[in-house]
Amino acid sequence: MRRALGPLLVVLALASGMAGAGEAKTILIVAGTEKQIFLPAILAERLGYFRDEGLDVELQSEPSGVRAADVLLAGSAHGVIGSYDHTIDLQAKGKSVQSVVQLAIAPGEVELVASRAADRIRSPADFKGVALGVTGLGSSTSFLTQYLALTxxxxxxxxxxxPVGAGxxxxxxxxQGRIDAGMTTEPTASLLLASGDAKVxxxxxxxxxxxxxxxxxxxxxxxxxxTRWIRKHPEQVQKLVNxxxxxxxxxxxxxxxEIAAQLPPEMLGGNPAIYVQSLAGSKAMFTADGLMPEAGPATVLRALQTxxxxxxxxxxxxxxTYTTDFVRAAH
Known part of the structure; x- marks a missing residue:
């Protein structure tokens, strides 16, 4: 019986292995799926572009960028849709990660001040002793808030x-008055501005x-x-970048x-009109080609060194901290 079943078991094992390889899930952590700055990840999924590349991608949301990086380094994800500045911060800490496709050339963030405090907080020079909201300590919002204050x-x-998260x-x-000012993204910023609770x-x-x-x-x-995962799985990385x-x-x-029409209703913050308005106002932050702007990394490094x-x-x-090889191949 063993001799009779042997060839069949081999065929079944090979078929199972091939199916498993084709269906292997790619886990990407998004540092806040509700944030417009990470919209390309949600849009790629909604448009079926991951599927067209033969990928089974699972997007998991983690509100804080620093926690998203921790998940990656712990081996629980294959990549992070987050801020480029983490690649610099992590290199300085002895970790090697790279941006493989650049989605935006501006933070897409806005420092808001609560309307009740607008008379006494008129610029970052007035931040002393103020409760300043950031997504998390060690996050990109904390880096930028500190940089604005120091400058x-x-x-x-x-x-x-x-640390108050996002959304x-x-x-x-x-x-509720737990913060007097804070850095956040769209559509949260425009919703607070429209309600009169905050000013830019x-x-x-x-x-x-x-x-x-x-x-x-x-x-x-x-x-x-x-970086080591990129080098071991160039074909999978290329498909993601494509x-x-x-x-x-x-x-x-x-x-x-037209972009908002592709999104699920829950992503529109309960107000589709404001979502569209805010996206129209900040759409220029997204790259059209995925390439890193030549002088951009130096600006980020200068801010982080401060x-x-x-x-x-x-x-x-x-x-x-980044590679353009996969983007150029995609083009």
């Missing part, structure tokens, strides 16, 4: 950073606003992965309303 004459010791938790923290203090939602506030383009949302490049082309060729002890005291090779 306006304050010290890190003057700051009171309060609804951020909104509640501001409305520093606007990083466009390339122009970012250049004015930070002195240059600040590459932000991207897909980053561990899907994202195709998504960026779709975004560049369609209006904010606020991050590890980055300031360790040599960082920017060439090892």
């Amino acid at each position: 306006h004459g304050l010290r890190l010791a003057d700051l009171n950073l309060v 609804a938790p951020f909104t509640q923290a501001m409305r 203090l520093v606007d990083l939602r466009t390339p122009e606003g970012t250049h004015k506030a930070l002195g240059g383009l600040y590459p932000f949302s991207c897909l980053y992965m561990e 899907a994202f490049v195709r998504t960026l082309r779709f975004m560049a060729g369609h209006s904010a309303a 606020v991050n002890f590890a980055v300031r005291n360790k040599p960082v090779d920017l060439r090892e």
Whole structure:
């Protein structure tokens, strides 16, 4: 019986192995699926572009970018849709990760001040002793908040950073008075502005606003992965990048309303009109081709060296924080 079943078992084992290989799930952690800055990930899934590449992608949401990076380094995910500045921060800490496709050239963030506190907080120079909302300690919002304060004459010791997450938790923290100002993304920012609960203090939602506030383009949302995993799985990485490049082309060729029409209702923050309006106003932050802007990494490094002890005291090779090889192949 063993001789008779042997060939059949071999065939079944091979078939099972091939099916498993084709259906292997790729897990990507999104540092907040509700945030417009990470919209290309949701859109790629909704448009079926991952499926077209033969990929089974699972998007998992983690509100804080620093926790998303922790999940990646723990081996529980294959990549993170998060901020490029984590690649620099992690290199300074002895970890090697790379951006494989750049989704945005501006943070897409906005520093808001609660309307009740707008008379006494008129710029980052007034941040001393103020409860400042960030998604998490060590997150990109905390880096940027600290940088804005330091470039306006304050010290890190003057700051009171309060981790409140994003979306609804951020909104509640501001409305309940637990924070007086804070950095958040769209559509949360526009919903707070429309309700009269907040006013804009520093606007990083466009390339122009970012250049004015930070002195240059600040590459932000991207897909980053561990370098050793990239080298071991170049075909899988290429398929992911192909899907994202195709998504960026779709975004560049369609209006904010047409893009929003592809999204599930729960992503629109309960107000589709404001979502479309906010996306139309900040759509220019997304790259049309997925390439890293040439001078962008240096701007990010300069900001991190100002606020991050590890980055300031360790040599960082920017060439090892991103690669354009897969994007160029996609084109």
